[in-house]
Amino acid sequence: MKFDVQTIDAKWQATWNENGTYKTTTDQTKPKYYVLDMFPYPSGAGLHVGHPLGYIASDIVARSKRQQGFNVLHPMGFDSFGLPAEQYAIDTGVHPSESTAVNTERYKEQMQRLGLSYDWDRAVNTSDPKYYKWTQWIVGRVFEHWYDKNVDKARPISELVDHLAEHGTVGLNAAQGEQLNLTGHAWGELSDKEQSDALMNYRLAFRSVSYVNWCEALGTVLANDEVKDGKSERGNHPVVQKPMLQWSLRITAYADRLLEGLDRVDYSDGLKAQQRNWIGRSTGAQAFFDIADHDGKRLEVFTTRPDTIFGTTFMVIAPEHDHVAELTTEDQLQDIQDYLAYVGSRSEIDRQAETKVTGAFTGSYCINPFTEKRVPIYIAEYVLKDYGTGAIMAVPSDDERDMRFAEKFGIEIVNVIDKSDFPGASLKDKVGKLINSDFLNGMEVEEAITAATDRLGEMGRGKEQINFRIRDLVFSRQRYWGEPWPIIYNEQDIPTLVPAEDLPVELPPMDDFRAVSGVSPLERATEWNTLENGRRETDTMPATAGSNWYYLRYMDPNNDGEFVAKDVVDYWQDVDLYVGGAEHAVSHILYSRLIHKFLFDLDKVPTDEPYKKLLNQGMIGAPIVNIHSGVLLTEDHQRHAIWVSHTVAEGTPLEIDGVGKGHLVLDESALDRKVPLRMVEETSVNNEPSYRIHKDAIDKLAADEAQDAAYFRTVLEQAGAFNWELDKEGRQFIELSYAMGKMSKSKYNVINPDDLRERYGTDTFRMYEMFLGPIDQAKPWSVSGIDGVYRFLRRFWNLFVNEDELSVSDKESTKAEMKILHTLIKKVTEDIDKLSFNTCVSAFMVATNDLIKAKCDKRAILEPMVRLIAPFAPHVAEELFAALGGQGSVHHAAFPEVEEKWLVEDSHTYPIAFNGKTRLTLDFPAGASKQEIEDSARADEKVAAQLEGKTVRKVIVVPGRMVNFVVG
Template sequence: MKYNFQEIEKKWNTYWKKHKTFHIKENKKNKYYILNMFPYPSGSGLHVGHCLGYIASDIYARYKRGKGFNVLHPIGFDSFGLPAEQYAIQTGKNPKKTSYENEVRYQKQINNIGISFDWSRKLSTRNPLYYKWTQWMFIEIFNSWYDKNEDKAKSIGLLIKEFENNGNYLTKAYTSYIKKFDSKTWKKYNKYEKEKILQNYRLAFLFDSIVNWCPELNTVLANEEVNNGKSIRGGFSVYKKKMLQWNIRVSAYSKRLINGLNTIKCSKSLKKIQSNWIGKSKICTIIAEIANNNIKLEIPIYYPELIFGITFIVLSKNHFLSKKINSLCNKQTLINNNILYKKFLNTSSDIGILTDNYILHPITKKCIPIFISDFFYSKNELHVIKAGIPEHEKDSMFFSKIFNLETIPVLKVINKNEFCINSLFINKLNRYEARKKILKFIVEKQIGKIKTYYKLRDAIFSRQRYWGEPIPIYFKNKIPISIPKKKLPIILPVIKNYYPKDGKSALQRAKNWAWDETKKKIVSNNLIDYKNIFPIETSTMPSWAGSSWYFLRYMDVHNNKFFLDAKKEKYWKNVDLYIGGAEHGTGHLIYARFWNKFLKDRGWINEEEPFKKILNQGMILSYSAIILKVIGKRIFVSYELKEKKKDLFTYQEMYIDISFIKENNQLNIDKFKKYNNEFMHASFLMEKGVFLCKRKLEKMSKSKFNVINPDHIYYKYGSDVFRMYEMFLGPINQSKSWNEEKIIGVKNFINKFWKLYHINGNFNVCKDPPTFKEMQILHSFIKDIDNKIKKFSFNTCISSFMIIVNKLIKIKCNKEKILEPLVKLISPFAPYIAEELWNKLGKKKSIVYSYIPTYNSKYIEKKVKYIIMFNGKLKFIKNFNSKYSIDEIKNIVLNDYEIKNLLKKKKLKKLIIIPKKIINILY
């Protein structure tokens, strides 16, 4: 009987679905929660790079089930956000429709590779029943502040009570830029004035932010969505722009985000990425006087050795001295300078002004101009004041050009470690020594101090696009007020023309997007009277809003009364293993950890950190295809003509789909034109009728059009072959190249494994007792596989399976007590063939319900570690059977493939063996 994977896979997919094999509930077993990072359902579907993480998580989930754990292994879709909206725009469809279609496609593809997800817990961020709770959480964030005395978030109502009682409790907790007042003053303020003060404390607040603005995408982009001044999606130009935006005060959690890393098991590189992003550092602050005034400023400076390069100071508009300094200035000077500022930035926004005030440099006593601007302001304490050092800072250099300010080079590199520091008392020291000496001088002379700061910036929360969660806020006399929580969700309205235009959100064109405060419902915009009916916020939330807490919802996905039942949260606690790409190591992981800590502060969950262990999967690499396009024209140039035509044309490189490539890197021009209507009449310059493309090995990505769809792989070879080949490519955490030609080896192995249980096409497993040698082979393998799975060394697991199958074929072993445990062991890797063989072995239930076998130590050969050295230099370590004689070890060493490969053509002079310690190979 031939292994017919098409019939077998169809059979077991139907069985798993019918019997709800992977649906789980809370029980008395120990829990294990394994989760893949939230996928967004793109129009092109899954590619083999996505499958890498899903297969790895599935192997471990099946393994933990086999170890007796109650495994939560859910999946859902991050279906809001820019990628989904852009795909909808390209296809001319509504994103609601395209997102649903793409989710259906993803689910089918995932099921076809046998991933044991609990689909009963599927969620989607676009579902109002889900984003109802995202909106609820935003309202709670808006109505919270961070108490620095207790280092936790609290209700804003408690803060208001403090203000009514003089606010003495807050004195030690906040810096001087927050305005101080007594209870009598607070009570005199009107609602607008009170809210203006509260905005300095709320965890969700409005602020005139300098944002990354992309005109082509018509939206604000987060820093991680921009690379070298271009949008990650589309490669469009991105500019700085001032806009009133919602912000989340993530920076308040900087200390806890840093400290929490100590409790997470993950790679050193991931911890380093997080640490660098949060940026804990000891900062020097210098104290400088304002000229002809008694006012002193405390100014942070990251690199004290650059203190002599300061040529200007910038105060944010939120700084407590800004108004006072502004009032001392010559008004005409301010107007003239502001016009200059606007002209330089090509904007009408009132971004910044040059004042008539100066500070005295604390060492040189030189006059340094003071600006008032939010150019450097990032909503945390460190950036309410900025020392400009234009010669050594990119942003400072940009700012200095506006007013043609002086730049002072401080560092001159002499060699890798030595610098010339231009100062009164330091020269030819390395940078560390210079910093140490200047810090000592600053502290001793009492012109500054050392403080702990974090560079983590608050997160901009507004997006000027349609496809996102509506922000549940309406504006009453310019005061933001939250929609009553009982009226959630505020459902995203259906809009035919949802394209953003001229920097305006699609919701600004919605006909019914006003809040009736009396009737507590959404009504027509035409009814807005600013008495009972008010405008609703027209920006939507960023895509990370929904993905910052989805791991909690999986624990209790069908609860309509609250986002998570306390008993279920107590059982599942947090994610035991979180698998995803390292590209999410900054934005998503920081936001999710922040969100979790906030919910804990307010008492809704119990765990400080959402993830116990994080495993970053490596990338699948694939050859992309690039063609040359003449800038501004519909002319394409064959790559070998690049140098010949460089005097005639200016090129840009353009990625194209690898499906357009024929043999020998030739472009299929007809196919390319047919797919791209805009280039139907384009010209193609080439020689001898051949148009060549450039090929480049890089990350498999939809943006690079170099993806391999898994569908044809598992239709051609079977899902078990596809799963095992993906794991066989290399270590899970490393990058590896996709090469379909090498998949034949895994296909041959699966056929061998099938034949191990069959003779002449008939199932043939006997009940004869196994020999001691056979038991040794099995139990050594059980121990080996168990250790490798625990280390996530799935590629070496595949190698071990190949080795044991060859051993068992060689000794013609078909005994049930050997082959039955072998089926259990392979089931996490190749579930379809395992289920079929398990059924043939007479088992009624799915193999999922069986336990992974454990090894018996009496069958395990005791090993001795030997250090293998070549001419006295350590190369590697090998294990030998403790019963082997010196001659036996010598024979094994001389025939070992690794050792023979290292020796190659070198002549072996001597082999020294120190029993149970060292083998030294001299050549």
């Protein structure tokens, strides 16, 4: 038997496929373990080496759990709705379903080659009508429910209708858009359309006018996380706020539960913090300020500092606030109009970059409820329409922006907090004693907040209030490649849900996918959207719709009657380990937690959190490599463009064949060009990494048909000659400069796993990726080191195989050998549990080295090692397992268990320290007492030498650890 990795890989991958080795059973008597990878969007670029990092890690966990007797659910699928496929369709005319199918096949093949133990029969595809039927069904359930805050769960709309008919809005405590006040009688008087509109105020999936991130260039609405710095993440086009009639999900109803649930899941602190920030809960007070001369009209504000009301000397409302027109007096009309024009002219990016305060006076006044003084009302863009009530009480003494605003507009500043006891405190720290505040004077801030809130309540001018930063989730896209909303509008424009038996509402076949000025392409599919009794909704859902709940579908992927059968979900419960990239940390995780909680309310799932434990793998960066160009100024003053190593300094004399003799000039005509990374060789020069392109790589370029090769050919045509240098072997090269960065097609540094896998075998590739370092940390990709892992695997192999023949003895193993084995079992078992895979690989290397030294060839040692390494190196392990005569697949063979008795030591090596500094080591018997250890240590001559002439003040002996002499 030969260590021929390609043959071994192919043989076992085929066998596993035939035998259905990784089929998840429906046997519900075994304990379950669900380990899930975030499914990828199948892009045209294929997998790069960053993807498998998480896939391999989760695969190791899945395989070890399987061997430990768990029924393991380890599925994979594709998040196949999304913008890139649609954009590609617009660019090329290829239907998204076609390009998606091609990319999906490619991904699947690449994953299978990595020996990942997915049960492909369970694969899901979000753009498959059989799948999105259930996405539509779930969203339909959301539409048919409202949130009752009294019982803190979602309830059917029918129950709300009953309540409204009987009691109106009395006794109703619902998550809602605005506070409605209706009697039961009044409700009965409403027309069908009016009732429908009123229900929209309560539905968990509702249609309303909302300000959305509108991107004119893309012709679409973007999610917050698709917008970066006021520009679209894709394409970098300007994004503006635009009011549109849109479907939304009322995620705000679940804000508190989404926050609370974080305490019960095992996510990283960083991720929990991000989710908490995103939800942004803050406690404060609602306060009403009477508007002067407006006869009972009031302005509502939210403040976290009700204690500072005595310092409120003006009010600010958002330029988009509903009351702006009403509050603007004739005198101020011009000012306000000018300011509104100014605001309208500014893009989101301008507003964010703005540091100076701007605003305009409306001419109206509020009455400060505590001081009863008139305070002016301004509009200013620093007040956001969408946060709180879109209006603030400004306290210039205790808020930095308010202070700048007051200074600019000459508004009175009244100090209300004495911070002299807190010299280091900044304005926003909630510390100090109240002054100039009547009944609050002398109180500490904390106390004053409560007192002021209570007083507002007594006056009927406010109460304690909790506010959230999170906004309802806009769930409409005017795009083709997404799930159509299963909604039909009747003649009265009342939206009704498409009945479950008519789902899925399939996308109509189309060949033009452009969204024209914000109108969905589906508007043009008139045959599809026009029905006898109305018209179809033409908005589709965002990509997150399908990925919100896919982990549930894997449990029961082919069920045509339910999204998942109840007994099945009761068995699988939830995801035990979820692995994926940190870029999905906020939105995807938050939205799927929302849907899960909703389904929990409906008693469709048995748990209220979908993911027990979450692991975010770190990003793998790669060098972005540049070739430098320069000018060869020849002796006859001719200029020749050349490619030159970045290490060659200006003025260096050069001679290039066929060009001439001269020296190097680096001027503005010199341009750096990116070199596709796969044409580059990495070496090390003076302990520095060095990237070189060799002449043979360039010679081969002409025959290379890859896309990046074509790019590079064009680049090289722009300059003629190469100033080659010679390496030790006499090969010609040019030294390239580099910088580390994210892998991206446009930087030509995407590293495809296929080449490495083919060269070193799948198992080496898998173990090398794990060996790179802690899974959750970002790290640069480097191939240096993969040879070491390959060598290790072969050394491991050679423990079993001698001269291509299996050579294992049945002799009894020694105590030392058993200790090596069980030390390894213990380490690997614990470290898989801690998701510390790099240290597992090290442990295998250490054990292998030790066994080679011990010349161990004993079956009793080696056979368990095969079962232990199987999750990491599944192919090699399977080959060895079969050769050893194992029954069935190693991947169903028991995972070795540690026997502690082999780890007991007869003696222990103690570090002997003097004043905490270790100077030597000594061996003492394992059972030795403190006194025995101290005595024998003192008796040692080296110790005596260290102690000579010094007074021993204290001796610390920790049995099994160390000895420390404290000397004076």
